[in-house]
Amino acid sequence: MAAEAAPGEPSLDIERHLKYWKMCLRSPLPHAYLSNEGNRMALAYFIINSISILTPSPPPLTSETDSAVANKPPTPPLIGPEERRALRQWVLSHQHAAGGFCGTSSLVFPLRDYEEWDFEAGAPTQEHSGLANIAATLFALQLLALLADDDTADSAFSGVDRVRTLRWLRRLQRGDGSFGEVLRLLPGGGWFIGGGYDMRYCYIATAVRWMLRGDMKAGEPGWVDDFDTAGLARYILTSQTYDGGFAGSSQDEPHAGYAYCAIGALSLLDRPLENSEASHPSTILHSGIRDMPGLIHWLASRQFVYLEPDSSADDDDEDDDDPVNFLLPKTLSDLSLDENLHYAGFNGRCNKVADTCYCWWVGGALANLGREELLPREPSRRFLLEKMQHRIGGFGKYPGSPPDLYHACFGLAILAVMGEPGLSPFDSSLAVPVETVRRIERARRGLLRTASEEGKAGTLGGELVSMGLTLSDKTPEWLVGVTGVVPP
Amino acid sequence: MPPKGKAAPKPKGSEANKPSSTSTSAPPPPASTTSTPSSVPSTSPSTVSERSQQRFDESRPNEAAREKSGLSSLAPAEQVAWISSQFARSSAARARLGTKAQRELWRHVNEASLPVRAPKTKPSPGSWGKDRAGQHIGGYTPARFDDRAAKRITLTALEIASRAFKDTRERARKGLLDPLSKEPVVLAENEIDQEKNRRRQMAALRRELYGQTMGQFEQDPEWDDVVPIPQDEPEMALAAIAYPASYAEAISYLRAVMQKKEYSPRCLRLTEHIISMNPAHYTVWLYRASNIFAMKLLIPDEIEWLNEVALEHLKNYQIWHHRHLLVDNYYPSIADDADKVSQFAASERAFLAAILAHDTKNYHVWSYRSYLVGKLGTWGADELAAVEAMITDDVRNNSAWSHRFFLVFSNPAHSTPGTAATDPDPAVPRDIVDRELQYAMVKTYLAPQNQSPWNYLKGVLAKGGRRLASVEAFAAEFVAGLGEGEEVEQVRSTHALDLLAEIYAEKREKEKADLALRRLAEKWDRIRVGYWEWRRKCLDVEG
Structure with a gap:
């Protein structure tokens, strides 16, 4: 899997990054993650x-690559099918009854605590002890698709309570x-x-909606009322700030993470459900944003x-806490020197320091546009490979920082968006590889098919049955033909 | 009937030779490796196993020698002694002897002081079990073993006393009468303290003896009525975090009280405890808020507590959300009292100043600050002066610039509510627009390459509905000799050149705009070459 880089350019050591992630997969995370x-x-x-x-x-076999590939013994997948099934079960175990x-x-x-719940009513009269979270819901759906493979993609979302999740999502929208x-x-x-007034939740709501809702017509089995998409778009569009960026609301300072989320949310609201790309020509996004030149600026x-920190030079008014990585050139003409064009850092706000994750939030936002x-x-x-990459694999927050899951993941994500050889092509809007997006589409189709079949059959509690079947991964013989439930 | 089996066989040897299971001060019995076992003292055992072995051997005179070389190797007297002790120990064997033979047997037993009772099983190194470290207890020195035994007794005594405490407390709770005094059972305050002390000792002993940890809550009598709900962690899971047992215990109690919907002082303390370990747990904050609202606690007290927590955890997001929720609930109670509102506003401003002194660009703090201005209506001079001081302190503090823009242009006294930040607002008076333009320009001179005032300047122009060209002269001050050669061309701010390009485009001076963008791409801001080239293409589209 040697990635080819241009001559003189650093190359991404994929094996080393995999080693870091294998460690995160197989052993408990250190206490710092508390x-x-x-x-x-x-x-x-x-x-x-x-x-x-x-x-x-x-890649699919062609006559040219055929012989070369055939001679190589297949490497076993890092996460085997059995393990994928068990991990999907773990994800599903976090689903909330409501x-x-x-x-x-x-x-x-x-589970006994769920007994007090009125499963049919959908609107709880009494509160459940557990607490579902909007971000966790998106991550769980992404995980279910990431853990599926070509054989299981159609049932990747089976066990997901689509109707109740979409109803719950509506209740999370404010006036x-x-x-x-x-x-x-x-x-x-x-x-x-x-939760605060936070553009992240707006983005997540649109992503969950895109993954689960589908294009059913009102009255069809499985139909769920949509949330107020026009209200959401209005809220986001008025959150543009005087300098062109986006904040949690227009009264706050713009922030690259929020800008990414605002753009992503608007674009997902009218993203086609099949075979579309992250940068699809979204009407809501491109006609809605008040000041598009300002946003791009x-x-x-x-x-x-x-600029490399110069240890001999004394910094006058830098914050002691902040790592010194927002050095200003002594004179502007210094910036035209070739050696000073070596590294491009990204900050999340004006006059702040460079941080790996903003390569992703800014780069991903531009890609979505x-x-x-x-x-x-x-x-x-x-900048990423020479300054932010750590020798044990992964990326850190600042130059020289130890790697952490968040920065290590988004460092890879932006490299993939920029077309790094050896990495999966990446969907900058749904934040998973493109092939995972195709699986999400199949998973959604599978879920809608089940919903419509259940609607016809009128199966009571069919969702529960299918969740149980997914958990046990087999259909007891007595059940086949009784309920018409499709085995996962 | 044989002679009285129990009385007769008592060995006549000295007490010191008698195997003892309780006495530790007495010298240990001699080992019987020689043919005269009962008279030769052996070395004192160094381990418990060794002591058992010695006792075993001593109870079986000549056994070791017989095992080694066979019965025939023993002297005739020893053979008789060995056979006699075998018979003496087994009533079944004795039953087969005639009366005369039995009499003969007891004579031998008495004369040789043969032991009649003896351990049945031969000691093995593992027979004492292992301790928490996996070490064989048989390998302990007798002194260490006795120490351990004493601790086990102490622990048992403490457990009994602890059960008695729970019993008394239960009877006191039910209002039962003491059966002896006929008085109602009362649990004294010092009994609770004694119990706490007792559990501390129990926890220490359990840890030492068995490696069992007894959590902080398990030790606290106040939490006895709560059955914690520990977490099930399946074998296959992702992102398990190696957190300490104390955290796991606290969360298991949190789960229990959340499920019961208990709102009480102890639950409030529990949230404080968990927050001190993990202030980022949003559920704990929500549950804390629920406790405060349910018990109708004074919100200013909570805010005061929160001030300290916020200073300890500067980067935390949940703290500010919690504060927001508190103020939302507190404000209606003071809204009608202008004095109270301004008092509260002043104390909040003082705290915000303190926390921003630690972290001048803290996003959550600034975000809370703008919320507070809207909530309390503090659009006045005090707030403007506070934010101006921060810009004076650091002209590159973009958070402060953003706050100023909000403060000036969202002030309901002279703006149209609901106007987007990027849209012009005719309700803003001319002199305010002029004042803000002036402010931005003055600050630009301090650091021309600082983008904050340049962004502000453009924002003010848009608000005021003014053309960018109205600041052309100002922007041109930072650029000289554009396109007139490397030696002549001077740019003191790329943002000025950027603005000039926009101004030229606005004035339909396409070539000048293109030159400005080209020089940015070629020389003055090459890192953004892709952006400047895109802007040049846009000029073509605009025509």
Whole structure:
């Protein structure tokens, strides 16, 4: 899997990154990850997504490659079919009885607690102890598709309670069109949509909707009322800031992560359900944004020349806490020197330091807008591979930082978006490899087919049965022909 | 009937020679490796196993020698002694002897002081079991073994006392009468303290003896009525985190009280405990808020507590969301009292200043700050002065610039509510637009390559509905001799050149605009060459 780089350019050591991710897959994460305990599903997504980026499916055999490939013994997949099944089961075990997925096992309660729930009503009268989270729901769906293979893609979402999850999603939308992350009954305060005014939840809502909803007509079996898409688009579009960027709302400072989410959300709202690309010509996005030149200007301004810190020079007013990686040139004409064009860093806000993840948030946002050409490809790549890559594999936050799951995953993601040889082609809007997007489409079709068949058969609790079948991975003989449930 | 089997066979040897299971001060019995076992003292055993072996051997005189070389190798007297002790130990064997033979047997037993009772099984190294470290307890020195035994007794005694405590507490709770005094059972405060102390000792002993950890909550009598819900971790799982047992225990109690929907002071303390370990757990914060609302606790107290937590965890997001929720619930109670509102606004501003002093660009803090301005309506001079001080302190603080823009142009006193940030607003007075343009320009001179005031300048122009060309002269101050050769061309700010390109485009001076963009791409801002080339293409489209 040797990736070929241009002469004189650094190359991506895929084996070394795989080694890092294998370690994250096989052994418990160190104590430093405790603050992510509530978001284990996110960590799981970083691990499986990165392994998928690093192990693209082999290209279809052609007569030329046939003989060469045939002579090589097939390498066993890093995660075998049995293990994939078990991990999918683990993901499904986080599903909440009232829809959505919980972010961590510690928020999943023993099953007996579900007895108090009215499964048919859909609208709980009493609150459940567990807590489903909007981000965990997207990560869980991405994981189910990432863990599927070509043989199982049609049933990748089987066991997902599509109807209840979409209904729960609607309840997470606030009156102003924005989304929160959790739903909680507060004593004396009624149902409360938790989470800040955060563009991430808006993006996630559109991604979950795209993955699960489908194009059913009202009244058809499996139909679920949509959330207020116009309200959401309005909320996002008014969150553009005076300098062209996007924030949680227009009264805040723009931020690259929020800009990515705003663009991604608008684009997903009208993304075609089959065979579409991340940069599809979205009407909502391209006609909706008030100041598109301003947005592109703001995104382009996130790139800057990364200058090597000079240990002999004293910094005057730099923050002591911040790593010194936003050095300003002494004179502007210094910037025209060739050696200073070596590295391009990205920050998330104006006058902030470079960070690996902003290569992704900025680069991904530009890719979703269909403007990859605005990315300084070679200097960004050099910056990632020479400054942010760690010798044990993975990427760190700042130059010299130890790797962590989040930065290691998104470092790979942006390299894949920029077309790095040896990596899976990547969908910058759904944040999974393109082949996984095709599986999501198949999984959605499978889910809709089941919904429509169940609608015809009128199976009571069919979703529960199919979840049980997925968990046990086999259909008892007595069940076949009784319920008409399709074995997973 | 044989003679009284129990009384008769008592050995007549000294007490010291008698195998003892309790006495440790007495010298150990001699080992019987020689033919005169009962008279030769052997070395004291160094381990418990060795002591068992010695006792075993001693109870079986001549056995070791017989095992080694056979019965015939023993002297005749020893043979008699060995055979006699075999018969003496087994009543079944004795039953087969005639009366005379039995009498003969007891005579031998008495004369030789042969042991009648003896351990049945031969000691083996593993027969004492292993300790928590996997070490054979048989390998302990007798002193260490006795120490362990004493600790086990202490632990058992503590457990009994602890059960008695729970029993008393239960009876006190039910209001039962003491059967002896006929008085109601009362649990004294010091009994709870004693119990806490007891559990601490129990925890230490259990850890030492068995390697069992007794968590903080298991040790606390206050939590006895809660059955924790530990987490099931399947064999195949992703992203398990190696967290300490103390965290797992606290979460298992949290799960239990959340399921019960208990809202109480102890639950509030539990959330504080978990937050101190993991302040990023959103569920814990929500549950904490539920406790505060359910118990109708004073929100200013909670905010005061939160101030300390926020200073400890500067990068935390949940803290600010929690604060937001608290203020949403607190504000209606003071909304009608202007003094209270301004008092609260002042104390919040003081705290925000303190926290921003640690981290001047903290996103969550600034975001909360803008929310607070809208909520409390603090659009006035104090807030503007506070943010101006921060820009004076660091002209590159873009968070402060953003806040200023919000403060000036969303102020309901002179703006149209609901206007997008990028749209012009005729309700904004001219003098305010002029003032802000002036402010941005003055700050630009301090650091021409700082993009913040340039962005601000353009934002103000758009708000005021003014043409970019109205600042052409200002932007041109930073650019000299454009396109007149390497020696002549001087650019002090790429942002000025960028703005000039836009101004030329606005004025339909396409060639000048193209030159500015080309020079940015070729020389002054080469890292963004892709962007400048795209802008040049846009000029063609615009015609």
